[in-house]
Every structure is written in structure tokens, then in C-alpha cells.
Amino acid sequence: MTQDMTTSDPDESDGTTASTSPDPGGFSEARTQTTQEGTSTAPTVVESRDLAVYYGDEQALQPTTMEIPEKQVTAIIGPSGCGKSTFLRSINRMNDLIDVARVEGELRFRGKNVYDEDVDPVALRRRIGMVFQKPNPFPKSIRENVAYGLNVQGKEVTDEAVETALRRAALWEEVEGKLDSSGLDLSGGQQQRLCIARAIAPDPEVILMDEPASALDPVATSQIEDLIEELARDYTVVIVTHNMQQAARISDKTAVFLTGGELVEFGETNRIFENPEHQRVEDYITGKFG
Amino acid sequence: MAAETRTDETDFGEVSRLKDRVFESVTLAAALFGIVTLAVLLVYVTVDAVGWLDWQFLTSPPHPLAEEAGIFPALVGSIVLMVLIALVTFPLGVGAAIYLEEYASDGRLTRFIQLNIANLAGVPSVVYGLLGLGLFVQLLSFGYGTLLVAAFTVSLLILPIVIIAAQEAIRSVPDSLRQASYGMGATKRQTIRNVVLPRSLPGIMTGTILALGRAIGETAPLIMIGVPTTVFGVPNGLFAKFSAMPMQIYTWSSYPDTAFQYGVVSAGVVTLLVVLLSINSIAILIRNKYQTERS
Numbered sequence: 001m002t003q004d005m006t007t008s009d010p011d012e013s014d015g016t017t018a019s020t021s022p023d024p025g026g027f028s029e030a031r032t033q034t035t036q037e038g039t040s041t042a043p044t045v046v047e048s049r050d051l052a053v054y055y056g057d058e059q060a061l062q063p064t065t066m067e068i069p070e071k072q073v074t075a076i077i078g079p080s081g082c083g084k085s086t087f088l089r090s091i092n093r094m095n096d097l098i099d100v101a102r103v104e105g106e107l108r109f110r111g112k113n114v115y116d117e118d119v120d121p122v123a124l125r126r127r128i129g130m131v132f133q134k135p136n137p138f139p140k141s142i143r144e145n146v147a148y149g150l151n152v153q154g155k156e157v158t159d160e161a162v163e164t165a166l167r168r169a170a171l172w173e174e175v176e177g178k179l180d181s182s183g184l185d186l187s188g189g190q191q192q193r194l195c196i197a198r199a200i201a202p203d204p205e206v207i208l209m210d211e212p213a214s215a216l217d218p219v220a221t222s223q224i225e226d227l228i229e230e231l232a233r234d235y236t237v238v239i240v241t242h243n244m245q246q247a248a249r250i251s252d253k254t255a256v257f258l259t260g261g262e263l264v265e266f267g268e269t270n271r272i273f274e275n276p277e278h279q280r281v282e283d284y285i286t287g288k289f290g
Numbered sequence: 291m292a293a294e295t296r297t298d299e300t301d302f303g304e305v306s307r308l309k310d311r312v313f314e315s316v317t318l319a320a321a322l323f324g325i326v327t328l329a330v331l332l333v334y335v336t337v338d339a340v341g342w343l344d345w346q347f348l349t350s351p352p353h354p355l356a357e358e359a360g361i362f363p364a365l366v367g368s369i370v371l372m373v374l375i376a377l378v379t380f381p382l383g384v385g386a387a388i389y390l391e392e393y394a395s396d397g398r399l400t401r402f403i404q405l406n407i408a409n410l411a412g413v414p415s416v417v418y419g420l421l422g423l424g425l426f427v428q429l430l431s432f433g434y435g436t437l438l439v440a441a442f443t444v445s446l447l448i449l450p451i452v453i454i455a456a457q458e459a460i461r462s463v464p465d466s467l468r469q470a471s472y473g474m475g476a477t478k479r480q481t482i483r484n485v486v487l488p489r490s491l492p493g494i495m496t497g498t499i500l501a502l503g504r505a506i507g508e509t510a511p512l513i514m515i516g517v518p519t520t521v522f523g524v525p526n527g528l529f530a531k532f533s534a535m536p537m538q539i540y541t542w543s544s545y546p547d548t549a550f551q552y553g554v555v556s557a558g559v560v561t562l563l564v565v566l567l568s569i570n571s572i573a574i575l576i577r578n579k580y581q582t583e584r585s
Binding site: 092094097099122123124125126127129130132134136137138139140148149151152153195198199202 | 395396464466467468469470471472473474475476477480484485488489
């Protein structure tokens with residue numbers, strides 16, 4: 001029930017998935033993965049192998065195996081309580097902060113299982129940025145918000161670094177000249193872009209986004225979506241969303257989790273939305289899923 | 291009202307509000323009881339203090355003659371004592387609260403500590419006085435009725451209150467802010483230092499200052515540890531004998547001279563209350579300042 005999901009892609013060219021060609025020992029080399037079109041290739045950055053998460057006795061995520069390609073947008077969609085956020089938060093070990101959470105299987109980042117004994121979750125999170133559902137800027141100035149990651153990571157804080165991050169987050173023009181005012185004075189959409197600037201300021205390799213636009217109005221949402229596509233030039237973006245249109249618009253790959261914490265289908269976004277393999281996925285995407 | 295009495299589609303009937311009004315009056319009476327009592331008390335002592343509470347009273351040492359008696363040494367003693375208590379309780383209280391809220395796992399030991407802190411907050415102050423006498427005066431030989439012993443003893447008394455207030459302030463920091471910090475690769479200490487403490491500081495300070503307000507009015511523990519009833523000079527060191535306002539007022543009230551029993555005691559009470567209310571006002575100002583800044 002769990003192993004056929006990543007190989008569900010009917011395209012034979014996609015033959016380098018984890019379950020068909022295990023690669024013991026050589027994980028540190030990023031393996032290439034042929035896309036649906038068979039032309040462009042992107043190395044795998046994050047890869048889960050039979051990753052399962054439990055909250056106490058309750059299993060929130062069924063064993064999940066998937067590969068997230070570099071510098072692309074990978075969307076994770078599914079109904080409430082389907083384990084999509086749980087999966088996302090297991091990538092940078094944010095689930096560690098929940099006492100009752102327990103993880104089985106492997107989550108590999110650049111080939112290294114991040115749940116190995118010798119991996120420091122704090123060091124891991126310095127390479128994997130995160131943006132949350134509700135905008136959560138610190139009650140500090142805009143400048144201090146952007147500089148936060150640089151500060152805690154012991155990196156030099158320069159005006160250029162702050163400006164670059166704000167420009168990349170498409171917020172610079174709106175906050176230029178008021179960097180010392182509180183981040184809380186911004187509108188909801190601006191706050192979320194501030195949070196994105198904060199996440200990218202220390203230049204992480206991966207940005208995780210947990211429903212980043214769900215608390216925003218349509219205009220702010222569309223700004224965030226444009227921004228995400230822009231960010232994928234430089235960063236690997238993994239975004240959880242319950243908005244299927246959003247996933248269809250901005251992502252290169254889509255993973256569909258369904259009730260029970262099960263990854264049912266994972267593949268090219270276009271194919272998932274146009275020609276899903278599983279009936280349950282089609283029902284969910286077309287809104288029949290209840 | 292009920293469906294069967296409805297005569298017309300547009301006649302909604304009426305629901306009696308009598309009990310509502312009676313209930314409202316009862317709750318209003320409950321609310322007024324404390325305030326009115328306090329107001330009467332304030333008026334009485336203020337009236338009695340008129341003519342006695344003046345600059346001479348505030349700046350003079352105690353004197354056998356009521357007209358020349360003053361509260362200066364006790365006033366200074368109380369303020370110095372309060373500063374010392376703040377220096378002891380703030381780091382200890384905040385430290386304990388940080389441990390309990392941010393580090394301790396929700397185990398049996400934590401719940402045991404938590405329960406005991408809550409219980410300690412309710413222990414009568416005279417018991418703390420006894421503890422101070424045994425621990426600081428006799429065991430550690432800090433001397434009878436010295437400033438240091440009093441500071442430690444009253445600190446122990448208000449420490450549980452400070453811890454509980456600090457815990458509540460720390461708990462009220464939204465978890466989303468901690469998550470944001472951890473998500474940036476901050477360590478626990480960095481998160482506490484940069485996010486949790488700045489955000490909870492107003493609440494911690496409000497709680498601490500209100501606890502200090504309680505400390506400044508305490509008399510029983512001071513009697514237990516041998517604080518002198520009357521001193522004529524201000525304390526010149528941690529091991530100096532001193533007096534505090536409640537002690538001095540208590541002493542005056544036992545003088546046979548009625549001028550002391552009414553006039554001087556009332557002047558002392560008003561001084562004590564003014565200091566106390568000023569402290570509470572500062573606490574409220576701090577709280578309001580940060581609350582408006584945050585929202």
C-alpha cells in the first residue's frame with residue numbers, strides 16, 4: 001500500500017526513484033532525476049525513505065518515500081489532517097519540538113539522514129529555512145526581523161544583506177526608509193513577505209512553507225505566489241497548501257497526501273492535475289473527495 | 291413568549307428581565323463592597339494624618355514627642371529593603387520560571403515542584419519569619435534584624451509569587467514566535483534570550499513589582515527575625531540594623547500617647563500607602579506601555 005506510490009509515475013524514463021534503485025553508500029552525491037518531459041534534470045536535495053511520524057500512539061504519517069528536486073517548487077496538497085504539515089516539519093526536524101512526536105525511517109538532506117545521531121537539528125535548521133502559516137514576525141523592527149537568522153547564526157549583519165533579503169522577498173520598495181519601525185506595523189501580506197525575507201536572509205538551501213498564504217487576502221496571496229516562483233530560481237521550495245489551484249499554478253512537482261497520513265501520488269504537477277493515476281486523487285482534485 | 295400564546299406573526303412577546311436586573315445589582319454590590327471599604331479607610335487615615343504628615347515628619351528620625359517624631363529612617367529602610375528584595379527575587383524568580391516553562395519536561399518532578407511553588411505562595415508570612423530566623427540568623431549568622439537577613443527572608447516569601455507571575459508571562463508568549471526562532475536555526479538559549487524574555491518582560495516586571503508591594507507591607511517576618519522597633523539612623527551597610535515603615539507604625543500604635551496612636555500612626559500609614567500605590571502605578575504604567583507597543 002505504501003511502496004507503489006513513488007513508482008506510480010507511468011513514464012518509464014523516471015526510473016531513478018528510491019524504491020527501484022536503492023543506492024546504498026552513495027547518497028552524498030546528488031542523483032539526477034529525469035522529469036516528465038525527459039529533458040531538464042534536477043538533483044535530489046531532500047529525500048524521504050519510509051519516513052513515518054507518530055504523535056504518541058497516533059500515526060500522523062504513513063511510511064512515505066519521495067524525492068524533492070533542487071531549485072524547483074514542490075507542492076504538498078491534501079485535506080486537513082492528512083499529514084502534509086507533519087511531513088514538511090519532519091524535514092527540518094521541527095517535530096522534535098513536540099514531546100510526543102516520534103519518527104521512523106529516514107529523511108535525507110543532501111544524502112545524509114537528518115535523524116542520525118550525529119546530526120544537530122539546530123545546525124540543520126540553519127540550512128533549511130521555514131515560513132509558517134500565520135505570519136509571525138518578531139515584535140522587533142523590520143531590520144531586526146530580517147537580521148535575526150544572521151544574528152543567531154553568528155553571521156555578519158550588513159545593510160546590504162538586509163536589503164538583498166528584502167528585495168528578494170519583494171518587500172524592499174514598501175519598507176525602504178522605515179526599516180526601524182516594528183514588523184508588526186505591516187499588513188498581513190507584508191508581514192508574510194517579511195517572514196520570507198527573514199527566512200532567506202541567511203541564505204538557506206531549502207525553504208519550507210507551511211500554507212504561507214492561507215491567512216492572507218487574494219491580492220497578498222497572489223504576491224506570495226509570484227514570489228515563490230521567483231524564489232525557486234535560487235532555492236528549493238517545498239510548500240504545503242490546501243489550495244489546489246495554488247499548487248497547480250506555482251509548483252513543478254506535486255505530492256498528494258490523503259486522509260490517514262498517506263502519500264497517494266507524487267509526480268509532475270501537470271500530470272497529477274491532468275491525469276492522476278489514482279481514483280482517490282482524481283476525486284480529491286476534482287472536489288468529489290468528502 | 292411561548293408558541294401557543296402567539297397571536298400574530300409579528301408579535302414576538304416579551305421575556306422577563308427582572309432576574310437579570312436583580313442579578314446585576316447583586317454583582318454591583320459585590321464589586322462596590324471592597325472599593326467603598328477601602329475608600330472609607332483612606333478617608334479616615336487621611337483626615338487623622340492632616341497636620342501630622344508634613345516635611346518634618348518625612349525627614350526626621352523617631353522622637354519621644356509626637357510633634358517631633360518622624361519616619362525618615364524607616365522610610366529609607368523600607369526602600370532599601372525593597373531594592374535588595376528586587377535584586378534577589380528577580381533573577382531567582384525569572385530563572386526558576388524559565389526552567390519550569392522552557393526546559394522542564396512535563397514529568398512527575400516538574401508537577402511536584404509546580405504544586406509546591408503554588409503551596410508556598412500561600413504559606414503565612416510569620417512562618418517565613420521563623421525560617422529566616424533559623425536559617426539566616428542562627429545557621430548562617432547574618433545577625434539579628436539586619437538588612438541582609440530581612441532581604442533574604444522577605445525574598446523567600448515573595449519568590450513563589452514572582453515565579454508564578456513570570457511563568458504566566460512566559461507561557462503567554464505565542465508559540466508561533468518560538469517556532470519562528472527555532473526555524474531560523476536558533477538554539478534554545480538564543481530563543482529565550484531574543485524572543486521569549488523580551489516579549490514576557492513587561493508581564494514579569496508587573497508581577498514582580500506587585501509582589502514587591504506585598505513585601506513592603508510585611509511586618510510579621512521582620513518581627514520574627516528581630517528587626518528593631520525603632521532606629522534613629524539610616525542603615526549604612528548590609529549588616530546594619532534597620533527599621534521598616536510597617537514596623538515603625540506598629541511600634542507607634544502601642545505608645546500610650548493618643549497623639550501617637552492617631553496622628554503619627556495615620557501619617558505613617560498614609561506614607562506607606564503612598565509608597566505602595568506609587569509602586570503599583572509604576573507596574574500598571576509599564577504594563578500599559580508595552581501592551582500598546584505590542585498590539
